[in-house]
Amino acid sequence: MLTSDLLSLIAQRRSIKQNLLKPDPLPREWIEQMLEAANWAPNHGDSEPWRFSVFAGAARQALGEAFAQSYRLGIPAEKYNPLAEKIQAERVWLAPVWIAVGMQPGGHHPEWEEVAAVGAAVHAAQLVAASLGLSAFWTSGLAVLHENTARFVGLQAPTKLLGFVYVGHPSIPWPRGVRRDWQSKVEWHWDVPSNTGF
Numbered sequence: 158m159l160t161s162d163l164l165s166l167i168a169q170r171r172s173i174k175q176n177l178l179k180p181d182p183l184p185r186e187w188i189e190q191m192l193e194a195a196n197w198a199p200n201h202g203d204s205e206p207w208r209f210s211v212f213a214g215a216a217r218q219a220l221g222e223a224f225a226q227s228y229r230l231g232i233p234a235e236k237y238n239p240l241a242e243k244i245q246a247e248r249v250w251l252a253p254v255w256i257a258v259g260m261q262p263g264g265h266h267p268e269w270e271e272v273a274a275v276g277a278a279v280h281a282a283q284l285v286a287a288s289l290g291l292s293a294f295w296t297s298g299l300a301v302l303h304e305n306t307a308r309f310v311g312l313q314a315p316t317k318l319l320g321f322v323y324v325g326h327p328s329i330p331w332p333r334g335v336r337r338d339w340q341s342k343v344e345w346h347w348d349v350p351s352n353t354g355f
């Protein structure tokens with residue numbers, strides 16, 4: 158693959174909100190390719206800490222119920238809003254595939270390294286999604302991260318739920334991303350004679 162093609166895929170990958178997706182089902186093979194890519198992510202000491210649980214079709218009914226229940230359990234009583242609960246129950250129908258993202262620590266390295274590895278895994282999956290014309294949106298928030306949701310997807314301590322990635326075709330033209338320039342985030346210590354060509 159050309160580096161320029163890879164760079165362009167990385168820059169073009171986008172996360173598109175659930176209300177701007179088509180609910181049409183996706184081939185399972187595409188999700189398998191995303192998760193195979195995730196499995197190649199860098200990780201420390203072969204911990205391979207990423208864990209995924211995939212919901213599609215009618216399996217989303219119970220997931221929506223879990224989100225709604227988690228919202229009820231997590232929201233302070235004075236802030237409870239029945240409409241917000243309904244949105245949690247129904248959002249699952251807006252994207253055809255929902256993937257729970259778990260982090261199972263290997264126990265030999267600090268947790269942040271495992272979280273970083275899971276981040277790399279999700280990004281790999283998102284790049285495959287983008288190559289298929291799909292958005293893959295990593296979402297968190299109260300109902301998504303609540304321990305009730307973690308239990309529902311079968312994760313228990315020390316394994317943690319790090320959110321969900323929902324996947325689907327956009328119903329809008331593919332959006333342009335925005336980033337501040339990368340140069341402003343880099344400090345160089347490049348003490349190499351210019352005549353070496355590097």
Ligand SMILES: Cc1cc2nc3c(=O)[nH]c(=O)nc-3n(C[C@H](O)[C@H](O)[C@H](O)COP(=O)(O)O)c2cc1C
Pocket residue numbers: 170171172173294295296297298319320334
């Ligand atoms: C771990 C993680 C959790 C996120 N959770 C949310 C979220 O709950 N709600 C949200 O609007 N964006 C959330 N985002 C941001 C979006 O997933 C997305 O990355 C961001 O909008 C940038 O868009 P882009 O991916 O198209 O560049 C989260 C990102 C990460 C990495």
